[in-house]
Amino acid sequence: MSISDHSYEVIDLLAHERGLTRDKLNPSDRLLHDLGMDGDDAVDFFNSVHERFGTDLTHLHEHWSEHFGPEGFSLWNGLVIIPAAVIGGAVAGMTDLSAFWGFVIAVVLLTAGFWAIRRWGPPDTTVPITVAEVVAAVESGTWPSRPQR
CATH class of the missing domain: 1.10.1200.10 (ACP-like)
Known part of the structure; x- marks a missing residue:
């Protein structure tokens, strides 16, 4: 060959x-x-x-x-995903927004969080x-x- x-x-x-x-x-x-x-x-x-x-x-x-x-969920992902979901749901609930807008808020927070981790988080080794x-x-x-x- x-x-x-x-x-x-x-x-x-x-x-x-x-x-x-x-x-x-x-x-x-x-x-x-x-x-x-x-x-x-x-x-x-x-x-x-x-x-x-x-x-x-x-x-x-x-x-x-x-x-x-490793496969699966890293600590860094958890430090972003869980607060984003809680904050998105809480904001939507307190402002009488639909679940859709709570989801949108969570996605925006996730994007910002992952960007921040890549920028200021631990270096990729x-x-x-x-x-x-x-x-x-x-x-x-x-x-x-x-x-x-």
């Missing part, structure tokens, strides 16, 4: 996993940051890579938490993995002990 075949197959697999078309993916795309692949989605994708190509992913699994977060790095691992048959940066 040629290098271009591996690239084509990895991009095909990734497009299928993410529900995208091939032309939306680039070798420089980062799985977490650009494609939103995290938690169980990342686990499923790399399981598919291993099953399809036989790539040894031992080194990736040893450093998994450096690249991806995850090490990105690009599509090209996945292709390189497939071609070599193993995930590198430390990706080249």
